[in-house]
Amino acid sequence: MPKLVLKFENSVLKEVPVGASEVSIGRSPENGIMIDNPAVSHFHARVFNEDGRLMLEDFGSLNGTFVNGQRVKMVTLKAGDSVGIGKHTIVISESRDLDGFAIGSGKPVQAAPKLNETVMLDTKERREFLQKVAAVGESAQVAPARLKVPTLVVRNGRTDRREYMLNDKLTVIGKSALATVKLKGWFAPKAAAQINRRDDQSYYIGAADKVPSVNGNPITQPTQLSPGDVIEVAGIQLEFVYRD
Amino acid sequence: MELEYGARSDTGCVRENNEDSYRASPDMQLFVLSDGMGGLECGEVASRMAVDTILEHCRRADSNPSLPLTGGRIGGVSEATNRLASAVRVANSAVYSAAQGSAQARAMGATVVAVRFVGERMSLAHVGDSRAYRLRGDDFEQLTRDHSFIAEQMRQGRMTEQQAGSSRLQNVLVRALGIDPFVEVDVSEELVLDTDTVLLCSDGVTRELSDAQITAVLRETEEVQEAADRVVDLAKQAGGGDNITAIVVRPAARPVGAFGRLGKWFKDSA
Numbered sequence: 001m002p003k004l005v006l007k008f009e010n011s012v013l014k015e016v017p018v019g020a021s022e023v024s025i026g027r028s029p030e031n032g033i034m035i036d037n038p039a040v041s042h043f044h045a046r047v048f049n050e051d052g053r054l055m056l057e058d059f060g061s062l063n064g065t066f067v068n069g070q071r072v073k074m075v076t077l078k079a080g081d082s083v084g085i086g087k088h089t090i091v092i093s094e095s096r097d098l099d100g101f102a103i104g105s106g107k108p109v110q111a112a113p114k115l116n117e118t119v120m121l122d123t124k125e126r127r128e129f130l131q132k133v134a135a136v137g138e139s140a141q142v143a144p145a146r147l148k149v150p151t152l153v154v155r156n157g158r159t160d161r162r163e164y165m166l167n168d169k170l171t172v173i174g175k176s177a178l179a180t181v182k183l184k185g186w187f188a189p190k191a192a193a194q195i196n197r198r199d200d201q202s203y204y205i206g207a208a209d210k211v212p213s214v215n216g217n218p219i220t221q222p223t224q225l226s227p228g229d230v231i232e233v234a235g236i237q238l239e240f241v242y243r244d
Numbered sequence: 245m246e247l248e249y250g251a252r253s254d255t256g257c258v259r260e261n262n263e264d265s266y267r268a269s270p271d272m273q274l275f276v277l278s279d280g281m282g283g284l285e286c287g288e289v290a291s292r293m294a295v296d297t298i299l300e301h302c303r304r305a306d307s308n309p310s311l312p313l314t315g316g317r318i319g320g321v322s323e324a325t326n327r328l329a330s331a332v333r334v335a336n337s338a339v340y341s342a343a344q345g346s347a348q349a350r351a352m353g354a355t356v357v358a359v360r361f362v363g364e365r366m367s368l369a370h371v372g373d374s375r376a377y378r379l380r381g382d383d384f385e386q387l388t389r390d391h392s393f394i395a396e397q398m399r400q401g402r403m404t405e406q407q408a409g410s411s412r413l414q415n416v417l418v419r420a421l422g423i424d425p426f427v428e429v430d431v432s433e434e435l436v437l438d439t440d441t442v443l444l445c446s447d448g449v450t451r452e453l454s455d456a457q458i459t460a461v462l463r464e465t466e467e468v469q470e471a472a473d474r475v476v477d478l479a480k481q482a483g484g485g486d487n488i489t490a491i492v493v494r495p496a497a498r499p500v501g502a503f504g505r506l507g508k509w510f511k512d513s514a
Contacts, residue, residue: 010396010418010428069319080316080333080426092316093426168320170365170433178364178435191364194435197320199389207381208435221383 002054002079004047005091006033013088022048025085026059039063039086047077047090054092056083070167071149148242150203152195157236158184165243166203171195173233174208183234192234196222203240210234245436246496247273247361250469252476256448257484263287264446264489267295273361274302275491279374279446281420282343282352290354293342294335294421298358301331315426321433325367328360329429332369332421339422353422357388357444359493366434366442371427372420375450377458378434379441384459387434387442391419414451441494445475448486452479468492 004023006014016023016033023032026044035044041061048055054077058065066084067075077083083090150166160182164171173181174191183192189209196204205212206222212233214223225231231238247270255262263280265288278294280287305311305327313330314337335356343352355372368376373390389395393416397403403411421427441462449458458475465471475490 009400010391067319068316078316080314082316091426091428168433169325169431170321170435172435176364176435191435191437196432196434198432199430206385207383208437222385 002077003093004033004083005093006035007089007091008087015093018047018049018054020049022046025090033090035085035088037086037088040088044085045083054078061085148244150197151241151243152181152231152238153241155230155237155239157234158188159236160184166195166197169197171197172208173212173236173238181236181238183236185235189234193231195225205231245273245361245364247493248468248496249275249491249493250467250472251275251489251491252469252472253489254476254480254484254487256486256488257480259485259487261285261288262487263291264448264487265291265295266444266489266491267299268491269299269303272299272302272306274299274358275360275444275493276356276358277374277444277446277489277491278354278356278421279372279448279487279489280352280354282349286343286349286352287354289342289349290339290352290422293338294354294356297335297338298328298331298356301334302327302360305330315429318431321431322362322365322367324360324362324365325369325431325433328358328367328369329431332356332358332371332429333427336371336421336427337425340425343422353417353420355417355420355446359442359444361436361493364436366436367431368434369429369431371429372417374444374446377443377445379443379459379462380437380439384455384462387432389430391430392417415447436495438495441471441492443475444491444493446487446489448484448488449475449479449490451486452482452484452488462492468494 001017001019003015003017005012024043024046025031025033026042027036027040028042043059044061045056045058045065056077057074058072063086064071068082077092079092079094081092152164154162164181172179172191173193175183175188176190191208192210193208193212194206203225204222205225210233211218212231214229214231225240227240227242229240249268251266251268253262253264253266266277268275276295276298278291280291282290313326315330315333317326318329339354343349355374357370357374357376359376360367368387370388371391373392376387378385378387393413394408394411396418398408457478461474462471465474471492472490476488479488
């Protein structure tokens, strides 16, 4: 029987097996998995079994449901998939490992590790600790207003398209075969700049063959992008926005 | 893209055995480093098992592209990156099974950082606090984010860099191979430029040396093997409190002919 493991950052908050009846997910306490966060809709999504397949359906939630980083409406889930709802993650696991997360609890843990000896926090202890940390972080959070599709809009310059959705972890601007934002023209650099999506869904622009400017200032190190930022590199101008 | 690399691992000045392992496979353009933990010889076993399993999984996938991915597919990254993550998950299972199989080895675990170059793209996968860095021009950037207690605290803004530096909990990891039956693997992708230098290293390097010291070595040393040697030697001189391992990889320098010079002139003036 598959199991849903609700996580915040790295802490496991709850584990719910999915049997014959579906598991609903949302902010309302009636849900099988309740996530008390303003970014989560009252009835956000559900997970259910259908013909032996595990299905996920988003109930048209405002901020969306993401499977392995892609926004989804209805998909088949498999073990190892990671479902993102707000800042929480639900990992799909096989329930033969139901006790798996408690396995570490029998291990001896040194209260004060010896200098330079790497140790692993005991699983149970780590979970409890990180839960506390998460609880504090959670209450301080405001609803993320922009769980939308990050997009580069071309304001100026010769490119193959007018808009680019940033779906990938790495987006390259240049003439290279690898490039998403394809530059045209003889003197266009192979790789002018790159944009990386980090695991917290933030986007950073970095230099490659050229040093890009953000809002008119040349960057000296990878720089986080905010909506409305204007990037200039290799003769083109791009605006970073979140689209619905 | 042709690559050159240099690598070295050293026990350091304090520890009795070397629990770090690394593998370099120039034909697969795959480089893997792991730092083992656990008493007796368990750390050595764990790290060796981790690096060997990763190489073997990638090799099998190269000869059989329909080899299933272990764990889920990650969206927004290439096949090679998904394969590398899969290899790390297989390594986790291997170390986990070994740890469960013997009472002595119960506390056995390992970190891992792996990079694979495919064309101009570099795939990265890591678990734990072994790191990948890139030197590009003046920018020396850490490409991996440690899965350590302290790093998590800093990311959540609950600890300043200064507090972190003086904390007693330097060596506490929140993620490692071999601890749980499943492990969450962080992956990322990077563009590779001809002028980039990539460094993989264990915490024996980063606890002893500052970014500025490492940058200076990478920038001033022409030979990649010499660069790896110098990083390890410097970390030893600085105390060598832990095992020290460094792998330095960079695109092979190509002789610049007349056309190359012309191209460069155009590029610089464009």
